[in-house]
Amino acid sequence: MSHLCFLNGTAILPDRLLPDAVIVCRDERITYVGTARSRVPASAKIIDAKGGYISPGFVDIHIHGGGGADVMDGSLDAVRTVSQSHARHGTTTMFPTTSTGTDNQIHAMLAACSEVRDTWNIQSGSKIAGVHLYGPYFAKGKTGCHDESVCRAPEATEYRRYFESGIVGIATCAAELPGAAAFYRHANKRGCLVTCGHSNSSWDEMEAAFKNGMRHVDHFWCAMSNVSSVRKRLGVPMQGSMLEYVLANPEMSTEVIADGMHLAPELLSFAWRMKGSERLCLVTDCNRALDMPPGKYRFGPEADGSWFTSDGQVGWASPGSLASSVMGMDHMVRTMHKVGNVPLQDAVRMASLTPAERTGIDQQIGSLTAGKQADIVLLSKTLKVKQVHINGERLQIMLRK
Numbered sequence: 334m335s336h337l338c339f340l341n342g343t344a345i346l347p348d349r350l351l352p353d354a355v356i357v358c359r360d361e362r363i364t365y366v367g368t369a370r371s372r373v374p375a376s377a378k379i380i381d382a383k384g385g386y387i388s389p390g391f392v393d394i395h396i397h398g399g400g401g402a403d404v405m406d407g408s409l410d411a412v413r414t415v416s417q418s419h420a421r422h423g424t425t426t427m428f429p430t431t432s433t434g435t436d437n438q439i440h441a442m443l444a445a446c447s448e449v450r451d452t453w454n455i456q457s458g459s460k461i462a463g464v465h466l467y468g469p470y471f472a473k474g475k476t477g478c479h480d481e482s483v484c485r486a487p488e489a490t491e492y493r494r495y496f497e498s499g500i501v502g503i504a505t506c507a508a509e510l511p512g513a514a515a516f517y518r519h520a521n522k523r524g525c526l527v528t529c530g531h532s533n534s535s536w537d538e539m540e541a542a543f544k545n546g547m548r549h550v551d552h553f554w555c556a557m558s559n560v561s562s563v564r565k566r567l568g569v570p571m572q573g574s575m576l577e578y579v580l581a582n583p584e585m586s587t588e589v590i591a592d593g594m595h596l597a598p599e600l601l602s603f604a605w606r607m608k609g610s611e612r613l614c615l616v617t618d619c620n621r622a623l624d625m626p627p628g629k630y631r632f633g634p635e636a637d638g639s640w641f642t643s644d645g646q647v648g649w650a651s652p653g654s655l656a657s658s659v660m661g662m663d664h665m666v667r668t669m670h671k672v673g674n675v676p677l678q679d680a681v682r683m684a685s686l687t688p689a690e691r692t693g694i695d696q697q698i699g700s701l702t703a704g705k706q707a708d709i710v711l712l713s714k715t716l717k718v719k720q721v722h723i724n725g726e727r728l729q730i731m732l733r734k
């Protein structure tokens with residue numbers, strides 16, 4: 334039995350900051366969160382936060398790649414590279430995310446993620462809580478940087494086998510596709526967070542989807558419908574879109590890519606003011622160019638994914654058209670707080686407890702709470718990642734800079 338104790342920092346709790354915090358862990362769990370020095374066991378190993386912040390580890394429900402690899406490469410090496418690269422940015426739990434790909438490519442990805450999850454140790458980096466089955470069920474014309482030629486409507490014989498892998502925890506489908514209703518009901522029955530994305534669906538289609546268990550929309554404002562895009566598809570009278578539906582329905586959650594490149598500061602702030610920190614998640618939606626030099630990379634499978642260019646700030650599918658982010662979750666938290674003007678405890682909640690709640694894993698992770706896993710990130714006063722602890726163990730592979 335070994336005790337770990339974090340001192341000399343401000344703890345970031347879901348609803349407030351706790352200065353001069355004392356956080357005690359025993360083995361892989363948190364046992365105390367408060368300010369009483371008397372709770373520090375004599376034998377505890379002390380970790381000095383040096384006046385910075387003690388944050389819960391980040392939870393990312395939308396990750397494609399990092400460190401040069403994409404989870405759709407489908408190998409153990411690729412998945413581990415992605416997990417390690419995001420762990421260095423404070424992400425302790427992740428949902429590797431499929432892009433549009435062939436049936437074989439998706440099965441290879443599911444198998445690799447399952448094996449990396451089942452053989453996890455601290456060297457693996459971020460823990461895998463489940464896979465986000467994201468592509469291939471996207472609406473044509475809303476595929477963004479994904480390869481449209483392999484995007485398709487959901488077929489039960491195909492997707493039932495994906496769910497049988499037992500690792501799918503989040504499931505996306507565009508609501509207007511034929512077969513979407515059955516897909517949503519199946520994903521809901523399997524306990525997934527059910528989401529609508531890369532879609533041009535109308536209010537009525539969203540309402541029908543909601544009845545079938547859909548509760549979340551991927552990357553708000555990106556590859557989703559608005560009143561004028563629905564008008565182009567369905568004519569007049571103008572109808573509500575995904576945007577109005579998410580803002581009007583308090584049960585619906587969504588996510589923003591808070592890298593400062595996809596959305597302007599007022600949109601980040603607006604999303605938080607409209608949905609609140611309990612219904613808005615921060616995601617990286619990061620591709621393989623995280624921590625890689627600017628250059629050309631493949632989005633999705635290394636063998637045949639579509640090309641994009643990273644300029645070191647963001648990915649570009651073509652000039653003026655974005656191809657997901659190249660930043661880790663620490664950057665998203667900093668941007669949401671400093672540029673979006675969102676209180677720090679809210680920015681961190683949206684990157685930890687909220688995604689854990691929406692995916693049903695908040696009993697185990699997502700906040701600095703006694704009884705939860707000791708997934709703890711030390712941040713400097715300027716919110717740079719200093720140390721990452723997962724299940725009470727310290728990650729040794731840190732950022733080079």
Ligand SMILES: [Zn+2]
Binds near residue numbers: 531552
């Ligand atoms: Zn997307």
Ligand SMILES: [Zn+2]
Binds near residue numbers: 397430618657
């Ligand atoms: Zn994505």
